[in-house]
Amino acid sequence: MVRRIDLDQGWEFKQASSLENGTATSYLPVAQFPTVAHIDLLHHKLIPDPYIDINELKCLWVNDADWTYRTQSIGPVDLAPSRRAVLVFEGLDTIVDVYLNDRHILFSKNMHISHQIDVTEALRDRKEPSSLELRFRSAPAYARSERDRIGYKRNATGRAVNYGGSERLFLRKAQYQWGWDWGPAVNTCGPWKPVYLEVYESRVSDLSVIQDVAADLSSVTVSVKGGVENAEGLDKIIVQLTDRDTTTPVAKQELAISSTGSFEGKISLDKPKLWYPFTYGKQDLYLVEAIIPGHTRSQNLGVRRVRILQHPLKSQPGTSFIFEINNIRVFCGGSCWIPADFMLPRVTAERYEKWLTLAKSGNQSMIRVWGGGIVESDAFYDICDREGILVWQDFLFACGNYPASADFVANVKVEAEHHIKRVGHHPSLVVWCGNNEDYMCADEDRCWDVDWSDTTGPWDNTTFPAREIYERTLPAVVADSGTEVPYWTSSPYGGESANDPTVGDTHCWDVWHGKMSPYQDFKTYTSRFISEFGFESAPSLRTLHRAITSPSERHAQSRTFDVHDKGPGHQRRYPMYMGENYRFRMNPLKDFVYCTQFLQAEAMAYAYNCWRREFRGPGEENCAGVLVWQLNDIWPGTTWALVDVDLNPKPAFYITKRALEKAVVGMERVITAKPHYIVTGYPPEKGQVDVWAVNGELGERKVLLELKAFDIKSGNSVELQGVQAKQECVLKANQTTELLAGLDIPNYNNTVVVAYLDDLASGERLARWVSWPEPLKYLQLSPELKVTSKVVDGGCAVILNANRPVKGVVLQTSAEGPDDVVFDNNFVDLVPGEEIKIGVSGLKNESIQMRFLYDWELVPGFQL
Structure with a gap:
């Protein structure tokens, strides 16, 4: 029998560096476990919340400090002579030396991988409690030393990194923690995932399940392989396939265990139940179990055939870029995902549930997990499997010229193998992508000399050495895993340049960024698959009030407001885009919120209106996917998110919801x-x-x-x-x-x-x-315009009507009211003679407030 002993008690932390600030210089109890230093410092009120006001600057010192975590509460472990004890670290952030009873057992410099350390002899026969100490060093300082050691290959002019310092490229740590254009710099440190002991005599240590679905979907061959530790006395392992819906076993097979503990075999299944994205069918799942006496290892299996189709088009240049699931050519509408918090241990399965079910309620069939963050929690992919949401998964590189020294590449290889083994079996996952925007950055010739005709390398002496990672290491890892999930070199990628609209996928940033083209020009940027595009807007007034505590700073031109918008040049972009399109108001703040959200929604409407139109059928799939940057927010800021950090959908969310209806x-x-x-x-x-x-x-x-x-x-x-x-x-x-x-x-x-x-x-x-x-x-409104709302169905719906055409009607409750009122539709245009009924939940005694374009002009006494 395998026994798991969670080591989540008795943890304490302290600052181990000398920054002359006297903060947490002696051990204090942690706020929770797993944890990171920012969480614990907040708990003890030793730092202000970096998400509020301009507190980010007051917390930067935490990023540069060293931190030690320890527990002295590991009780004695009963280990019979045949039993083993393995210490498991699911994730350590990031530069850490680990000591068990003062003996060094591990050094790690990769946040994204797990470690298993055999500690059998260290714990056997020990009668007193054991201590575990994790000595973390400053990640930015270590990254700078790695940059100096490896060397930064670039031209003398220009920049080879977006966001943060170039040192981030040299450390396998979540890149967004150096700060991005949608969030502050909160560079965390600590045991960010569970730590536990596994005690066992024998265990199934590894399980890999690969599926090969017949082209006509009539059968599937499931290849199963893995390993058994301490397999002495065991010559067989049972592999069982169970229908999760009926809990009925549908296949069972005994496989031989080799002398080295490995096993391998195939199971064939006729007429399997298939897993579909929710837009096209059910999400049937099977359970695969590998069973030995005392231990079972299992994972879900969703039978589905996935391909990326790139064929010539009838009337357009280039080739298609279509995800085909179970022989259905799927239009992928959805959004990009950034990490849900800087302090990752605060993100619960319940919070993932809220975010992803909200995305599904908005008819989003694909989520792209962006490469500057993390390969997400198991719960994230479990929810996507259950809900039928497709996942585009970037490997963890973003917007920079990464090194490719032998040791760095070896570290990346281990990391990629770990991710594919951990989450690669999920049916929701339909593509592994090498990186975010690295090839696009190279094409923009910031300071990289790239010879695209050189397809064989070696590239280690060029100014784009990471081609070794994206064109050799990662595709080899994906291929060696045997997975049916395709690999795509980069996002964007394809054609004569990385952002070629006729081949592969594109990131459309000439609207808002770049040329700042009008959003009416989205049609001219049509490509085969738009995997990133967006338009900024403010969060809800309630969220802004939480972020900005001083009433005198609650306006669109305050210092605090600017700090909560990390997008470069936002001060110029908002007035330009609004001034081109409609009369707008900067103050009061509630009007600026409405105007920016109106702007974002109209831009989304233009984009989806023209791009989904281009999914014209076989041979004419001129555009087969549109993913908005971005679904979610990480802090109470002004960003491209469709939904703010407090889960308040913006008008643009409802635009995309309607655009992706059946x-x-x-x-x-x-x-x-x-x-x-x-x-x-x-x-x-x-x-x-x-x-x-x-x-x-x-x-x-x-x-x-x-x-x-x-x-x-x-x-x-x-x-x-x-x-x-x-x-x-x-x-x-x-x-x-x-x-x-x-x-x-x-x-x-x-x-x-x-x-x-x-x-x-x-x-x-x-x-x-x-x-x-x-x-x-x-537009000129009539002074006789009247828009009315009426709550009906016992508070479960609102009926809207108007006596004149009216643009952009938004329903909301007050900024001071509860935040659990949810509308199932919003931001609607009205014309005379019709009633629009909008469902609502959570409405108790709150009054419904209503906004629409130019409503301020109908206030008595208003003059243009």
């Missing part, structure tokens, strides 16, 4: 005339509109398309000429269907056009879209 109707106004050449300052005329629909079902769908139009100021109905108000349409399966082209809009500068899509058989409203003339800054 059925979507879309509209685009098209240019019908340009201004006379002799005059300037006039926008082109957009007097017509195209209409299309997306069907995410695997079969054709019969629908009813209804079109209406309204004068913005009067609210009167406007007749559309040359088209039936209602018409039956057949939507093709799993693709876009064009419905109308070049429909004339009467008095187009003052008219909104509304498209409704209803199921023909049931009459169910599937989708709607309201097309407005732009720029919105030219």
Whole structure:
């Protein structure tokens, strides 16, 4: 029998360096275990919260200190002569020497790997308690010494790293802890994952399960291999496959254990239950168990066939980039994931549950785990397996020119092998990607001389030595594992340059960053798979009030507000983008929050509207994926997140939710005339509109398309000429269907056009879209505009209506009220004669507040 003894009691910590600040110079009890120094210092009120106000600066010293953790509460362990004791460290952050009873047993310089140390003889026959001491050194200081030792290969000019110092590249530690453009610099230190003893006579020490699904999905061959420690007297191991839904064993086999303790075999299963992303089917799972007397090792298996398709396109240059799951070509809509906290031990399974189920409620079928963070907790992937969310997993390199010395590469190899063994079996995981943006940075010629024609190397004497990691080490590790999950060299990657829109994936940052192109230009940046793009906005007013404690600093031009927006140049970008598109207000803060969130939502609407349209069917998958940067926030700041750190969805979250529904109707106004050449300052005329629909079902769908139009100021109905108000349409399966082209809009500068899509058989409203003339800054509202809300169904829903067209209606509760009120839809446009019903949960006695574009102009006494 294997016995696990968690070593989570009696831990204490102290500062082991001399920074002349007198903080925690003698041992203090830890706040929790696992832990890191920031958590414990916060617990003892020895530092202020680095997430609040400008406290980040007051906490920087913690990053540079040395810290010691110890426990003297490891009780005696009863070890019979045939039993072993192994000390397991699941994760140590980061530079650490480990002592057991004052004897050195481990040195580690990689946060991302686990360690198992045989301590049998150290504990056998010991009658008194044992002590365990973890002596952590400053990671930044060690990283700088590694940079000096290995050498930083780059040209004399320019920079070869984004964010933090270049020393971060030389240490296998979560890169975001040096600070990024969405969060502060909180460089943690400590035993960040569990520490425990495993005591056993024999144990299944390793289990690898690889699946090979028949091309027609009719069968699967499951290859199982692993190892047994102390296998003396054991010649067989039982491998069993169980249907998790019915708990019924579906296959069972005895495998021989070799003289070295290894075992290997195959199990075939006909007509297996398949695992699908939630957008296309169920998430059936099997349990694979490897059983010896006294110990069972197990893992989930989701049977699915995964491929990345890159074939020529009918009408576009380059090739497709499509995830095919179980022979279904999947449009991957979703977002990118950053770590949920700097103080990682605070992230519970319950918090992962909230984040990921929220993403699923927003119809997000793929999450990209970004390479500047961590390979996430087992709980993260378990939830994705259960919920049917696909995972794109970066290896842990981001935005920098990494070294490739022999010892560094060897460390990376061990790390990659560890990750693939730990999480590679999850059916949700559908791609391993070498890094985030390293090839894109090289193409931008910051200070890297890269000869892309040299595909064989060696590259150790070039200014991009890490090609050895991305083009040799990592793909070899993935291949050697036998996994069916494909490897992709980088994100972005493909074509003549890393960010080639015709091949592979792209990161679209010429909107917001780079050229600061208008968000209306997203269409011109269409690529085969947009794995990163975004637009900044403020978090909720409630979250900002928590972040900024001084009322006098709660405005958009305060020092504290600026500190909580790490995005470079945000002070210029907001006024420019808002000024181009609509009349905006910087103050009061609640109006600035609304205006920035409105801006982000409109940008998301443009992007998804044009990009999902390009999933046009076989051979015309001109765009097969759109992943927003980013889903989540790590602190109460202004970032690109769709949901702020307190789990408050922004309007952009609801835009993406509607854009990723099974059925979507879309509209685009098209240019019908340009201004006379002799005059300037006039926008082109957009007097017509195209209409299309997306069907995410695997079969054709019969629908009813209804079109209406309204004068913005009067609210009167406007007749559309040359088209039936209602018409039956057949939507093709799993693709876009064009419905109308070049429909004339009467008095187009003052008219909104509304498209409704209803199921023909049931009459169910599937989708709607309201097309407005732009720029919105030219709109003039009627002083008679009235927007009303009414709580119905016992507080479970709100009905909205308006007597004139109105843009961007947001429902909310007060900043001082409870934060558990959740709306299932938000940020909607209204037209006369309709009622929009929005579900709500958690609403008790709170009053509903409502915002919409230019609502401040209807306040008596307001003047432009």
